Amino acid sequence: MEAMNWPPEHSAVLRELRARGMSYTAIADTINARFNTAYTRNAALGRAQRMGLGALERPEPSLPGYLDPPRPSLMPEPLGAGRLREVRVDPRTDLLRGPDIFTGRVEMPVLRCAEVAPRHLSLLELDCGDCRYPYGGDADGESITFCGHPRRPGSRYCTPHFHLTRDLRSSAKPVLSDAWLAAIGLA
Template sequence: MDMVNWLPEHSAALQDLRARGLSYSEIADTINATFSTAYTRNAALSRAQRMGLAGLDRPEPSLPGHLDPPKPALPEPPRIGRLREGRAELKSDLLRWPKSFTETVEMPQLRCAAVAPRNLSLFDLKRGDCRYPYGGDADGETMTFCGHPCRPGSSYCTPHFHLSRDPEASTRPVLNDAWLQAIGAI
């Protein structure tokens, strides 16, 4: 990464252009045209963050395909003395903290299977044993498996089979006539 030292007049121009509501791409283009530099959008954004300006409101992006209104011609580059006066006005807006979420969220009722697992390791599982996992959530915690006899056609025992299915979704047929017609099976 190439470290770029911003001259004070470049930083002053950045502050003034950001206060006018220009995007960081437009700011970089304007500074490059004015001072014959080669700043990128990301360089302007990073400098603004270091100056404490990045939290200012962004202008609304234009939608693709719509004509943007004509941009007014930019006046000559800003003077440093004038910007120092305007900087005090921006001070209150510099730090915008993220809004905290204060409303409580009701946790859904968790379902559980009414079966005491045998807690078998992966090596102890035999063909036809339930493979519903237990544990392994924390680092270093071993994962064990239910180990009860499986339901026919499933890798889970009957209580874990029902636990792993959405009761509302499993009552709807998966292959209805409209779906079969769409794929050309009917």
């Protein structure tokens, strides 16, 4: 960026055009046309600020109603003493305890797993033909390791992990039991 010193005649025109309320883009264009210079809008604005002229007053928004305050007729009436809503509180509901359905014991669904003992390789230890099925990473700070057994042709996983992720018979069964569905209100 090159430092530019404005000649006094340029500054005088800037002061005059600023007093007329012109935009800094128009001011820069006028000065450039009159004196054959190449000032930008930002150069004119910066010079005006250094001269203590300050910024122009912001014009009204071009979109009608954009910054207008809301009209009183469009604002909803506040709830007054005569317009109170009746709120019915169920005395059985204890917000801190939660609904009764969550306090009972719910049986967890049986998770499927592959019948393979993983090698627990890090990402850097994996070779091109190793299974990429991840293990770990569930807890904060727990590292993620990978199966590492030879992978199935055309897949990223070994054969047991391929079937685990692609078994349509098992994946067609609902993972959640009837008790879980009832707990969330879907049964």
